[in-house]
Amino acid sequence: MRAVDLIRKKRDCGVLSREEIDFLVSGYTRGEIPDYQMAAWLMAVWIRGLNRAEIAALTEAMLYSGEVLSHSEIPGKKVDKHSTGGVGDKTSLILAPIVAAGGLTVPMISGRGLGHTGGTLDKLEAIPGFNVNLSLAEFRRVLCECGMGLIGQTAEIAPADKKIYALRDVTSTVENVGLICASIMSKKLAEGIDALVLDVKTGSGAFMKKEEDSVRLADVMVETGKRMGKRVVALITDMDQPLGRLAGHSHEVLESVEVLKGRGPEDLRDLSLELSAWMFFLGEKAKSVEEGRRLAEKMVATGQALEKLRRGIRLQGGDERIVDEPERLPQARFHAEVAGQTSGYVSAIHCEQLGTALAMLGGGREKKEDKIDHAVGLEFHKRIADRVEKGEKLVTIHYNSDAKLAEAKTLIASSYVVSESAPREKRPLVRRIIGA
Amino acid sequence: MRAVDLIRKKRDCGVLSREEIDFLVSGYTRGEIPDYQMAAWLMAVWIRGLNRAEIAALTEAMLYSGEVLSHSEIPGKKVDKHSTGGVGDKTSLILAPIVAAGGLTVPMISGRGLGHTGGTLDKLEAIPGFNVNLSLAEFRRVLCECGMGLIGQTAEIAPADKKIYALRDVTSTVENVGLICASIMSKKLAEGIDALVLDVKTGSGAFMKKEEDSVRLADVMVETGKRMGKRVVALITDMDQPLGRLAGHSHEVLESVEVLKGRGPEDLRDLSLELSAWMFFLGEKAKSVEEGRRLAEKMVATGQALEKLRRGIRLQGGDERIVDEPERLPQARFHAEVAGQTSGYVSAIHCEQLGTALAMLGGGREKKEDKIDHAVGLEFHKRIADRVEKGEKLVTIHYNSDAKLAEAKTLIASSYVVSESAPREKRPLVRRIIGA
Numbered sequence: 001m002r003a004v005d006l007i008r009k010k011r012d013c014g015v016l017s018r019e020e021i022d023f024l025v026s027g028y029t030r031g032e033i034p035d036y037q038m039a040a041w042l043m044a045v046w047i048r049g050l051n052r053a054e055i056a057a058l059t060e061a062m063l064y065s066g067e068v069l070s071h072s073e074i075p076g077k078k079v080d081k082h083s084t085g086g087v088g089d090k091t092s093l094i095l096a097p098i099v100a101a102g103g104l105t106v107p108m109i110s111g112r113g114l115g116h117t118g119g120t121l122d123k124l125e126a127i128p129g130f131n132v133n134l135s136l137a138e139f140r141r142v143l144c145e146c147g148m149g150l151i152g153q154t155a156e157i158a159p160a161d162k163k164i165y166a167l168r169d170v171t172s173t174v175e176n177v178g179l180i181c182a183s184i185m186s187k188k189l190a191e192g193i194d195a196l197v198l199d200v201k202t203g204s205g206a207f208m209k210k211e212e213d214s215v216r217l218a219d220v221m222v223e224t225g226k227r228m229g230k231r232v233v234a235l236i237t238d239m240d241q242p243l244g245r246l247a248g249h250s251h252e253v254l255e256s257v258e259v260l261k262g263r264g265p266e267d268l269r270d271l272s273l274e275l276s277a278w279m280f281f282l283g284e285k286a287k288s289v290e291e292g293r294r295l296a297e298k299m300v301a302t303g304q305a306l307e308k309l310r311r312g313i314r315l316q317g318g319d320e321r322i323v324d325e326p327e328r329l330p331q332a333r334f335h336a337e338v339a340g341q342t343s344g345y346v347s348a349i350h351c352e353q354l355g356t357a358l359a360m361l362g363g364g365r366e367k368k369e370d371k372i373d374h375a376v377g378l379e380f381h382k383r384i385a386d387r388v389e390k391g392e393k394l395v396t397i398h399y400n401s402d403a404k405l406a407e408a409k410t411l412i413a414s415s416y417v418v419s420e421s422a423p424r425e426k427r428p429l430v431r432r433i434i435g436a
Numbered sequence: 437m438r439a440v441d442l443i444r445k446k447r448d449c450g451v452l453s454r455e456e457i458d459f460l461v462s463g464y465t466r467g468e469i470p471d472y473q474m475a476a477w478l479m480a481v482w483i484r485g486l487n488r489a490e491i492a493a494l495t496e497a498m499l500y501s502g503e504v505l506s507h508s509e510i511p512g513k514k515v516d517k518h519s520t521g522g523v524g525d526k527t528s529l530i531l532a533p534i535v536a537a538g539g540l541t542v543p544m545i546s547g548r549g550l551g552h553t554g555g556t557l558d559k560l561e562a563i564p565g566f567n568v569n570l571s572l573a574e575f576r577r578v579l580c581e582c583g584m585g586l587i588g589q590t591a592e593i594a595p596a597d598k599k600i601y602a603l604r605d606v607t608s609t610v611e612n613v614g615l616i617c618a619s620i621m622s623k624k625l626a627e628g629i630d631a632l633v634l635d636v637k638t639g640s641g642a643f644m645k646k647e648e649d650s651v652r653l654a655d656v657m658v659e660t661g662k663r664m665g666k667r668v669v670a671l672i673t674d675m676d677q678p679l680g681r682l683a684g685h686s687h688e689v690l691e692s693v694e695v696l697k698g699r700g701p702e703d704l705r706d707l708s709l710e711l712s713a714w715m716f717f718l719g720e721k722a723k724s725v726e727e728g729r730r731l732a733e734k735m736v737a738t739g740q741a742l743e744k745l746r747r748g749i750r751l752q753g754g755d756e757r758i759v760d761e762p763e764r765l766p767q768a769r770f771h772a773e774v775a776g777q778t779s780g781y782v783s784a785i786h787c788e789q790l791g792t793a794l795a796m797l798g799g800g801r802e803k804k805e806d807k808i809d810h811a812v813g814l815e816f817h818k819r820i821a822d823r824v825e826k827g828e829k830l831v832t833i834h835y836n837s838d839a840k841l842a843e844a845k846t847l848i849a850s851s852y853v854v855s856e857s858a859p860r861e862k863r864p865l866v867r868r869i870i871g872a
Binding site for chain 2: 003004005007008011034035036037038039040042043044046047048167170171172173
């Protein structure tokens with residue numbers, strides 16, 4: 001078998017066998033197939049596509065390129081959630097403690113933010129002392145002790161994905177359903193989970209702007225997970241506006257704590273409880289999603305989830321006092337307001353622009369090497385369908401440097417579409433459920 | 437400007453500007469853009485294509501990546517011919533002496549064989565002592581002294597092409613009209629020529645099997661050459677069967693000498709004279725192609741072309757005695773026959789297979805590093821429309837090693853399609869002329 005022939009085959013719209021995909025992935029991971037051949041193959045894949053069997057084979061090849069965890073020493077089911085990312089999407093910090101408090105184990109391996117979206121690891125690092133770089137042995141110990149652990153991708157987990165993802169990033173081969181599915185699912189299945197809830201975002205702040213694209217990705221990921229014997233469901237959820245009222249790392253930790261205290265904004269609370277409900281259901285802690293929902297609500301109401309968060313933070317070296325003393329989180333020195341320029345109703349939000357503005361202020365990275373300012377953030381005062389008066393606050397910007405403030409302000413101001421009348425219908429937070 | 441954005445642009449069917457193409461080619465040549473980004477871009481180009489303006493920009497960027505020769509110290513026009521390659525295609529060895537004898541200068545920079553096709557440099561190296569690796573200074577001296585010089589691509593000539601071609605070879609991005617055109621034309625235009633005759637092969641032994649594809653390539657190359665102020669014409673010529681009676685390096689040198697002595701097979705003689713005629717016409721040594729043809733015939737009949745060949749060989753360090761003593765060329769130790777299995781008429785020849793069989797016997801290379809056996813060869817006894825009796829010789833194989841003999845024999849035998857009746861019509865050797 002030769003890489004050059006497999007590149008040609010995909011280029012010419014051929015379908016690769018499991019053996020051929022294994023050959024490419026394992027050869028590339030071992031360094032026997034050079035970057036340039038993988039890059040040509042990835043571009044051919046991006047343009048020609050992969051069928052379901054090829055996606056499954058690619059996912060498995062990437063999964064077995066490294067260690068696949070097993071937590072058989074921990075009783076009960078292991079479940080996780082993965083989100084495709086958006087602006088203000090902080091549900092991991094909320095549902096992990098809820099679900100762990102409810103008696104399931106959540107071995108969560110997360111990623112960092114890129115482009116306009118935030119990443120769970122970066123948010124956790126806003127908590128002073130929090131260490132996301134645990135060894136697998138430490139990760140297991142934390143899981144055993146409190147039922148939840150939140151770490152980054154280690155060298156042992158899906159090394160093929162790590163290498164391929166880095167290459168995709170610099171060769172414009174990121175946005176492809178098959179490649180995205182294999183990347184996400186190989187990492188998630190390596191966690192040693194029994195069930196997975198996928199939160200596939202759709203709308204102006206998601207990577208997939210069109211609902212049909214989100215559904216297609218969800219569909220492929222659900223099928224791939226099920227082929228590998230996992231219980232998987234995907235919720236297609238709204239990202240036409242930020243989730244919650246706050247974006248930015250410290251701010252999102254704060255808002256997550258609020259939800260675990262039974263407060264916080266309705267949309268964020270609702271989605272976090274819904275995702276937790278599905279995790280309880282798939283993890284067999286509840287006979288129905290409704291029962292799961294009640295269990296989730298109970299974990300919040302009794303304070304058990306909040307207690308779990310405290311314990312989780314402590315076990316990973318973080319300062320758990322932030323739960324009650326949020327001023328211990330990094331604070332921005334300045335704030336500025338973006339006000340409405342006309343009166344009317346918010347009819348649409350260019351949500352990706354808000355994420356880009358936040359990144360511009362230091363709250364995201366353009367390149368992998370960039371450092372993040374955990375203190376900067378955006379506070380959203382208006383949601384779609386809200387009445388806004390001319391001069392009224394739309395967004396409060398929390399910032400540390402004037403460098404790109406003007407640019408960010410302009411971007412934020414232009415993100416809000418204000419019309420004379422409110423939008424006709426309210427679109428639900430959870431648009432569709434795939435694979436249930 | 438960032439390479440990753442230009443890759444995305446082409447991936448998404450965009451059209452790149454001259455500046456963008458320059459950025460990619462010069463950045464890659466200087467080593468600032470890595471192989472993997474170029475590979476992804478090449479695959480996007482292979483699949484999405486390049487328009488005429490992009491092809492012209494790519495050709496120019498590759499041309500000016502290195503030195504562009506000028507032979508202003510040599511009086512008269514400089515002309516060259518380029519063939520897209522086939523089996524038994526040895527016209528360069530014939531027309532260079534004819535055209536140089538007729539008073540034009542032929543600064544020919546040639547390539548090596550790859551796959552099923554032979555290359556001029558390899559054929560020349562069958563002549564004991566012949567040195568194709570002249571420095572540019574030596575090349576100029578040879579050109580001044582005898583009006584013809586035949587060398588390989590030096591480091592100074594179109595280095596971008598050298599680097600890009602090597603990458604295309606291992607990333608399955610070879611067969612694309614725009615990339616082929618830029619590769620050929622950047623090298624040929626760097627020779628410092630005024631006019632160029634393109635011999636674009638079509639048929640079962642050509643890289644382009646379909647006439648429409650050959651025409652498209654010819655059309656693009658002619659346009660690109662004309663855009664850059666050169667006189668260019670392309671002949672679409674038959675490669676449904678080998679050109680001449682002999683293939684293999686020593687054998688092709690021998691057959692070329694035969695043609696220059698006024699003998700040799702009709703098809704080879706005819707095409708060599710026709711190409712020479714066009715070179716004389718474009719190089720303004722003849723007022724018409726017919727007049728050019730008569731001049732070419734005269735150069736052969738008077739022995740002036742043969743004398744030019746002798747001189748050219750001597751100037752490049754070769755043993756000119758091979759002209760009269762062909763036994764001085766490398767000789768194969770053994771020969772074997774492939775006979776017809778049924779009686780009838782040769783209705784078709786899978787010509788690429790014959791080239792592959794020759795390569796298999798050591799007369800070609802699979803990888804660039806492979807050594808060539810100049811002595812092995814094939815002698816073709818039957819052409820399309822010829823009557824063949826069962827048991828009659830089709831091909832004589834000249835070989836040195838039994839290693840792949842059986843395999844080569846089978847391949848050769850299966851290359852001949854013998855039918856009950858002769859094909860209805862004889863297809864002309866020169867199918868079409870583009871750009872005249």
